Amino acid sequence: MKALVYQGPGRKALEDRPKPAIAAPTDAIVKIVKTTICGTDLHILKGDVATCTPGRILGHEGVGIVDEVGSAVTAFRPGDRVIVSCISSCGKCDYCRKGMYSHCVNGGWILGNAIDGTQAEYVRTPFADTSLHRIPAGVDEEALVMLSDILPTGFECGVLNGKVQPGSTVAIIGAGPIGLAALLTAQFFSPAEIIMVDFDENRLEVATRLGATTVINNNDGKAAEKILKMTDGRGVDTAIEAVGVPASFITCEDIVAPGGIIANIGVHGVKADLHLEKLWDRNIAITTRLVDTVTTPMLLKTLQSRKVDPRRLITHRFKLDKILEAYETFGHAAQTNALKVVVEA
Amino acid sequence: MKALVYQGPGRKALEDRPKPAIAAPTDAIVKIVKTTICGTDLHILKGDVATCTPGRILGHEGVGIVDEVGSAVTAFRPGDRVIVSCISSCGKCDYCRKGMYSHCVNGGWILGNAIDGTQAEYVRTPFADTSLHRIPAGVDEEALVMLSDILPTGFECGVLNGKVQPGSTVAIIGAGPIGLAALLTAQFFSPAEIIMVDFDENRLEVATRLGATTVINNNDGKAAEKILKMTDGRGVDTAIEAVGVPASFITCEDIVAPGGIIANIGVHGVKADLHLEKLWDRNIAITTRLVDTVTTPMLLKTLQSRKVDPRRLITHRFKLDKILEAYETFGHAAQTNALKVVVEA
């Protein structure tokens, strides 16, 4: 089968690989229908993710059709249409029992990382019963690709951790796919204001279309100042960091109101300054989270009932044999205006 | 009347001052029976608290007897025995209505800071109806001095923010009065382990007596390492910072388990490094808080029902005219083994 393989820092190729086989009784083999590329895949390609070694098939998102199941799989059968969750959850360990699947001691984020992933014709998914989600009849499958990772990530790490509430004021720093996923799902809770901050005019335009009430281009470095002015110096109830660099985290520190929350989504490579000398008495919370995908069933219901349309995040579509082109497009988003690119297997 | 007055950085004196008078209809004048000295008073004396100007009577803790009330005070009358809360709460502003009295736009921490305080024979307390607490008959008043600040601070900022739970593992960095207040009140929730970390052997001995299950002297800088070893590498569910310096905050970052909480109590003068490169995917929360004293009624009930005995924090007692000696004793805690010193007016 065709598969996109990481060959070491800076190198990838579309290779021919054997179709995966059941390795444990809880596995399923899923024939991929659609997959996509994540910012994390670009991190891997830079050599930044030590757990992912050369030879790995990338990809941790996708929808497909169950092709084969291990002997212990009871919830799925060949032919079932499924969402593949980016997080593999054994369902048995202490973390899984607490709904913290991201820290599953037997799984977690392993797909397209420690084991082969979804950017291929087939994928082996461990713990199928507790890591796949059945696709209801009549739901658009392209939209569901967004439920593997990006929508639960924006929702869990940004919106739920950030305790967005009716009438509250939210700022999202970073209008990339993750920030926009937070923007879409923040609206489930009817905040009064959602302020999006980015440097890219196109992304800010998209943000406006997707429901931002104010957009700020931070090219002048004055986003924090402007947000404080807009809020009469008080700041925002929820500040969502969706970039992963110290500067944007510090913007969050600058704009969080007393009693507010900084919800970090960004993948950080270096430390940031925490200005405790200003924050110690501000009654704030800072949260971090790797997505647990525990809300995927809830998100599926919101999607079915048309409370959210994640297809609005999709800008480009490719066939699997053009996946290198898809990577080019996604990797040069500033030029291509790419958000999520869907790859059809 | 006699009063302890801040005279500028490094200088204080016991002065003769006029008895305070009602200035607003919501004021009360309280005759102080017992007061105490807080670490924050030492900060003021170093010149570190800009809002507190020379000439200020210090002190934000105490119990006393209502001497006079303003025309709008309805809940108290002269002769009532009361706890003076360190936080003045107007009861009307948005923050007060949300239980966040620390950020009261008309009050907050002003006593012994922006207005004259309790280390005197009398004090004027603003917003008396919502900032004083009636003392029930038969309760030891010395114990209640601990309810002005230190017990709610340890409880709200450390224990409640830290979500201490039955069976959980707690570490408290700093065994000074605030850390010990957190230790006492953490036991309301029956955690399995409470690990106390300090550099002072005497304080660690006190911690053991007050309920710590493990004490660690961090003179060798290996507290984090030891705590990780004790918890099989997992770390603690709740890490409470009760010092206020970067090193102890970073210890908390090092020992917090996935899904855990760092609850900051310490007053910080400088920033700390936040190792987001390690923490971004750990599903943790970091909280800060200036005490709201919203739990004072609850704490009063726990004290009345003998669930906690905060007198165990009191090591020394002085008369008001010996308050300079009390400051000496409190200020040289390493030599005197002082925790809380009670000053009788």
Place this chain on the structure above:
Amino acid sequence: MKALVYQGPGRKALEDRPKPAIAAPTDAIVKIVKTTICGTDLHILKGDVATCTPGRILGHEGVGIVDEVGSAVTAFRPGDRVIVSCISSCGKCDYCRKGMYSHCVNGGWILGNAIDGTQAEYVRTPFADTSLHRIPAGVDEEALVMLSDILPTGFECGVLNGKVQPGSTVAIIGAGPIGLAALLTAQFFSPAEIIMVDFDENRLEVATRLGATTVINNNDGKAAEKILKMTDGRGVDTAIEAVGVPASFITCEDIVAPGGIIANIGVHGVKADLHLEKLWDRNIAITTRLVDTVTTPMLLKTLQSRKVDPRRLITHRFKLDKILEAYETFGHAAQTNALKVVVEA
């Protein structure tokens, strides 16, 4: 001034009354601009509310202009435009400090009940600082009349107590003004389904316009059966009782899913059967609540940001001197299709 006065069971009149005067330093006199009639006013007129004695001016809702304030009022001045909350909150008692204003030991629901109310040219409002809400510039005042009672009632007692969530299934039994207020505010949380049940076709049509996903006319008594069928026998996550009779409460018992909540809003005059033999092992919760109006500031923000338009509940408008006609219209809703009638003073 003109005022609508309760004269004993079955009797009311538009009388001439003296303008009220400040009676306590925390009072305000408010010149009423618009008021409305509540179902509770009809209860009073039937003689069902013992605390309301003949001679009482009715009404506990309205917007107006502050005319005069007592000496202890600091947050409002004559000329301020305000919403009058149906609940008077002293801001000082234990219940008020916990946000449970409905049980304020000095206030609670007293307006148009134990003291004269808002269906008049002027009203005396106790505890003005903590019972009035400033009207922001540019907000439609007619919409704000709905913030005195009906919107916070539907929201607090129905939606918040019922823990409506994104993707959840909600049933509201009763499509009168209160049920419709719950319908409007339930949408803040993006549930997948909102099923409205009533006997009145017009009200069900209104419900459909206001966002119900399914409406059921229960004339055949088969609402519970139909709802169970729609939910594959599982039932609803949230069942909101908005009528106040045993039959509708029992419908809620019949349709609540395991893990679900029955949130009672209805004012009940008699007991209901609680089928514990069916419910003891269903992991459900039943909640009751008299509105606290603690969410009025939040609702005001949702209204300002156009997340909700409560004017959609207003069907009729009258001048104060036609208030008897307004009562006729409101009291014969089945014929007039009245929901909320606004009375302009």
Place this chain on the structure above:
Amino acid sequence: MKALVYQGPGRKALEDRPKPAIAAPTDAIVKIVKTTICGTDLHILKGDVATCTPGRILGHEGVGIVDEVGSAVTAFRPGDRVIVSCISSCGKCDYCRKGMYSHCVNGGWILGNAIDGTQAEYVRTPFADTSLHRIPAGVDEEALVMLSDILPTGFECGVLNGKVQPGSTVAIIGAGPIGLAALLTAQFFSPAEIIMVDFDENRLEVATRLGATTVINNNDGKAAEKILKMTDGRGVDTAIEAVGVPASFITCEDIVAPGGIIANIGVHGVKADLHLEKLWDRNIAITTRLVDTVTTPMLLKTLQSRKVDPRRLITHRFKLDKILEAYETFGHAAQTNALKVVVEA
């Protein structure tokens, strides 16, 4: 093997039965070391539990040693010492994923009910990985028998649902084993008062020894009146129903304070009157729950750290071949003063 078998209403016998065998890959066979008898077993024997048919081996509690595991079991191996949870949880269904194991669509309470139970030398436990709990070294196994059902039941259904808090006032109606389990675990949260109500003087004496602050013998039917008097007419914050009859539920309705909670544990056979005409405006919650055993790991930690000693509930001990005698003793508790009887296999 020997097994206690239900033979139809009113009839039971100690029979010889074949040792159970693995029936599904997720099963384990556990050699029972100690088991016990539950009030529910008596209900079954009366013929009150329709799902339990004649021929069934009773018992849903116990500790033992894993004898054999199915091919899909990964967390346990023969020789492991385990607690058998009364609830079988598949770990995969929607309810299990939400921590509501009691409603597991593949399991739930089936042991000693729909399938053979633990009052035998061996038991087959379905979903072993997610329904057994490993026994840590050095923990008393007799104490752990209380973790199969009674301790999590008292804790989850009574204490957690009842939101017991530091300083709060709790009443527990019923001082049988379940009420006493609630009493023991309520103390995790340091309430100020725990009032126990029963008709049996011995049980009330036990309650006093186990931590009740007040005990009331309700032989005169005046428990509610006395509790209201003790609480200055206000009532209790948490009322726990631990009997399962209308009268005790109504006592809870009579004594719950505004803002309080009635947490039902009792197994009810008939409906109760719900006095909504008194409760509709009291801001209360009523909860029901079949134990989920989701807190068993937490309880195990509290037991290991000596925060609770559930052996204090054990009054009698028998060998398995004397289990009929054990039933006699347990079934005549008023005469024998039996609470929990341990049966050694």
